[in-house]
Amino acid sequence: MSTEAKKQIIDVGDGAAIPRKSDRGLFTAWRIAFFGAIGTIFYLAYTKPDPYLNILKFVPDGIAVTFQVTLGAIVLAIVIGLVTGLGRISKNRLFNGAASLYVEVIRGIPLLVQIFYIYYALGTIVKVPAVLSAIIAMAVCYGAYMGEVVRAGIESIAKGQREAALSLGMNGRQTMIHVILPQAVKVILPPVGNEFIALLKDSSLVSIIAVADLLRRGREYASESFTYFETYTIIALIYLIITLFFSKIIGVMEERVSVNK
């Protein structure tokens, strides 16, 4: 393995910011942002309960829907991504061609357009709840990106690993399951974490098709009470807290995985 330089995956995504040396002290950028956002919300709700506390009471349903869409979409996207990634490296022409076509088409269409498209296109065939339509749209889009992550992860595993497994009499499938994928998961995990956070933020786009997510609930409250500035301040702070929270969790998971090597 030492003779084959591992391909580096340069990844500047939506996950935790890469810590710099100066970020080690007590006041890291993450802590200032995270606790600052929580503090600000408490301060606003305490000093001006109307409208801030009322907004906070109104939106939790939306947070639940945002999570529902995000989790549903990420799970489905990982499954699609795994199949797509395997297709992209497959020697089977049909499988490979289909996977490549899918990736090219999806990556060339804006997510917002895809959400509209799947909602209305699906709607002409079967009656699908908006939430499910949103999950499918997000998963189809992110599955394409996830496919590239999976492909890069598999290709980063040294060729000698595959050869060793084959030389022991394992077939292609056994080699993939027992030797390649378990190693690729460690490489794939950080970019998948980034995709998760990106997806969490992009899930706000589904508010456009009448899914009552966090952003949608905020808009509903704002348009009734005419407190646009105050409402969107709270919405932005909630998104910030959620994404910072998960980027921290993912950062810790990455560290665990790299230590366990």
Next chain:
Amino acid sequence: MSINSRRKMVEAKEIIKVYGSFRALDRVSLDVFDGEKVVIIGPSGSGKSTLLRSINRLEEIDRGTIVVDGMDLYDPKTDISKVREEVGMVFQSFNLFPHKTVLENLTLAQIVVRKRSKHEAEEKAMALLERVGLAAKAKSYPGKLSGGQQQRVAIARSLAMDPKLMLFDEPTSALDPEMIGEVLDVMKDLAKDGMTMAVVTHEMGFAREVADRVIFMDAGRIVEEGTPEHFFTAPTHERAKLFLSQIL
């Protein structure tokens, strides 16, 4: 060492392997008999590794035939995995599975391919680790082992499949000098046991001591072939003479 049966374990005929316009193997024929130890030497780029790797079809050839243990590698009816079950291979870079312990490295293919029970596979694995002197490292991960230890584990991993033939592709080339001996000792021990072996190496001492036959390759061809005595004392081909003068 006498060769009791003259059954051919490997029968390669007129094989050609081309990389672009470069002929890595140029009409090479090679037989390896049951129990025989063949050592393949030659300058780098001579095609010796390519020849060895074509025997278990890690390298696809462009022309010619290769029959291993009675199975034609390029017969569409041949399941190449079945051939590889019988042919162990040891690599220059060890290629142990880093995400598995030493013990799991030895049991994985036994369980998945040979369909042995976990218990049976582990017993076999421990006996082999004992044999290569690494039973104490069973629970360690490969990353914690020295190069020499990793290569001994890799040999044990191949042996766990009960192969009929072992291929060694420069097994000591990536090792620090002080670790070469321990790996060669395991290989000598294996040779003494009667294993059929094909070895690509630069270790001339090993070739002299263990080989039944030495094959010298240059520019994709076998240019000299004979017993170690013949090869090391009276080589006929100019390239072989030059090579030996440089290496010895």
